[in-house]
Amino acid sequence: MSSIYLAVLCKSNDVKEYGFNKILEPLLEDLAHLEEVGIFIPSVGHFVKGTVHVVIADNLGAHSIAGYVESFSSEYYCRFCTGKSSEIQINEVRSGGFSLRKRESYDAHLKSAQQTGSCCFGVKKECVFSTRLAHFHVLSGYPPDVMHDVFEGVVPFELKHCLSMLLSKKYFTFEFLNERIVNFPYKWTDKTNRPHAIPRSMFSQNTIGGNAHENWNLIRLLPFLVGHMVPEDEPAWLVLMDLKDIVELVVSPVHTDESIAYLDGKISEHRQRFQEVFPGVKLIPKEHFLEHYPELIKSYGPLVHLWTMRFEAKHHFFKQVARVTNCFKNIPLTLAAKHQLMISHSLKSYHLEKSALDVSTVSTVPLTVLRTEITQVIQDKYPDTEFVQITTSVTSKGLSYRNGMIVVCRSLDGLPEFAEIIQMCIVQKGLCFVLKGLCGWYREHFRAFELTSSPSREIFFLELSELADGYPLADYKVGGLRLVSLKRQIHS
Structure with a gap:
């Protein structure tokens, strides 16, 4: 920022x-x-x-x-x-x-x-x-602005109507839903952006409210919260799962002709299904804007690069300054002056040799103290390495990685291949992962992947740049299943 x-x-x-x-x-x-x-x-x-x-x-x-x-x-x-x-x-x-x-x-x-x-x-x-x-x-x-159109428009609007229908069919109660939202064991960034309990005003309004991050998390993790209580052929649930698919496509940082065509068909199918399930509900303007997205992506490129999310975060600085100074005599001058001082400090402290990695703690250890299988994969990649820097927490380009996180290491025939981060190493000033391969099976009802360990899935070594997608994910236990939900569509 x-x-x-x-x-x-x-x-x-x-x-x-x-x-x-x-x-x-x-x-x-x-x-x-x-x-x-x-x-x-x-x-x-x-x-x-x-x-x-x-x-x-x-x-x-x-x-x-x-x-x-x-x-x-x-x-x-x-x-x-x-x-x-x-x-x-x-x-x-x-x-x-x-x-x-x-x-x-x-x-x-x-x-x-x-x-x-x-x-x-x-x-x-x-x-x-x-x-x-x-x-x-x-x-x-x-x-168009994905943040306001989708996450503060279409998503809370359709969640309101679909959740109301699911509640009316008594698949679960309003109190149970909020209890699951509040007490779900969110991990890492999901915990930071955890959704709030849904207000009862939802029943009298056309939205569940909430900010963009909260609504994004809610639509992505809703299958883990109540999916096991909803029948697979429930029409309102299918509306929500179609919307979840659309969200993953819209926020993708990479698009192909095939993905744009798929998004176009998915939006059309979703519209028809929504109108069949809710014939008396009028479409809101943002649902119409969403229908323009496939052609707009062809004109502008991935729309996630042009949303207002970062600028909304920038506004947070000004809100904080206004709250702390508590002086509104000439508020534009106050905010501008404070901002320019902050920028001056940022420019003065910045230098071109600044590391791309932000590591909290790091330990330099000989390879011989590591597990044999970890030592082997590191030596296969870097034969002359005797010592390695080990860390459990590192941030690169705004993304934080921790041991135990799930990453997409490859993409085969359009399907992601998952792996768990076993160890993180800093080798030649670059971030590398020691990974344990996992089997992933797509569960359509949850719009998520079931992860299972397999003896045939080896431990292997990859650099950060070699990942099919750099976004780290969290796995959750749901009804005995180990599930992971993508944050965005991954293309081969």
Whole structure:
């Protein structure tokens, strides 16, 4: 987050009174200069130009700056197509019934809105950035936000309706559900982002509430909480498991043509199933936005790289400063000054030779004191090694690893192969794992993999870069089964 800098800070009331044109004027002037003249870099020997790639924001923020209608109950609320709100309840995006916004049609809508002073197909006014930047366009400059669309939109909305149906069929009680959520033995990062108990207000609202991390954890681990109490052919459960599959695909950092096509089909199947199970429930706008994701991934790449999650975390710094200083006389100045001091400290303490690994404790030991099978796999990889640095806890690129965690070591025919971290070593300044191979069998009802030990699965040695997916996972005992649930889709 120290790489996220501050450009403009203002009060929301000032935005309402003066508009984004006035608020962003100093920034837009600098950006226009960057486009037209650039910055002279002595080491390069010439001016380097640049521009704004995209504006990352939640839906309300994106529509406000882009000049679209800010009410999502209006007739044209989608910034990606010109579908009517009534038609969105009937037709899918993949059916081709909606016209995607093109430059020619957008220009015509903007011209009409400027002449009449009223919205035209959801367009209210010209985008602030488009007015000053020659290489930025509103249609390609506002990607969707997975965090707000999925984890604070579709997931809590559909969890509310599906859980209500499961409760009405008496598969479990509301009290039992919350007891499982609160007392489940979460591990590692799952413990940090553990979901809160679901409030009773769920029954009178269209959502279970909760923040993005909590809802992500809940949809992923729900099969471990109550899956054993729900029949395999329960329609509401199948809706939730389809949504779990979609979530894993949407947050994947890598996509192929096949995965995008699979996501498109999965979203379509999920929509049909949801409407069959809940015929009287209207689709929310974010479910329509989700239907655009396959095509948007083709345009922007993996959308998880463009969500607001890191910026929301950045906001936490400002919230903390405001809470601690407790001075609101000129809060933008206070927050800006504190932030610049923090950035100054970060820049001063940073140096290019900083290690990519953050290790709490490390012990240098001779190979001879390790177990024979561990010694053997290390010597096979590094024959001349006599001593090795051992650690039980290490962080690399924001991901924390511990002994006992599960990693995906390979991907064979589209299926992940799992292994347990037995030992972690620092060899030649790189993180390496001593792993115990596991057999993994897919349990469709839980949308998870059952892990079993096998004498034929050997202990082997891999570097961090050799893992099929670097995200560490936790295994859980559920009804005598050892299960692990993926956090994101893994591609060969």
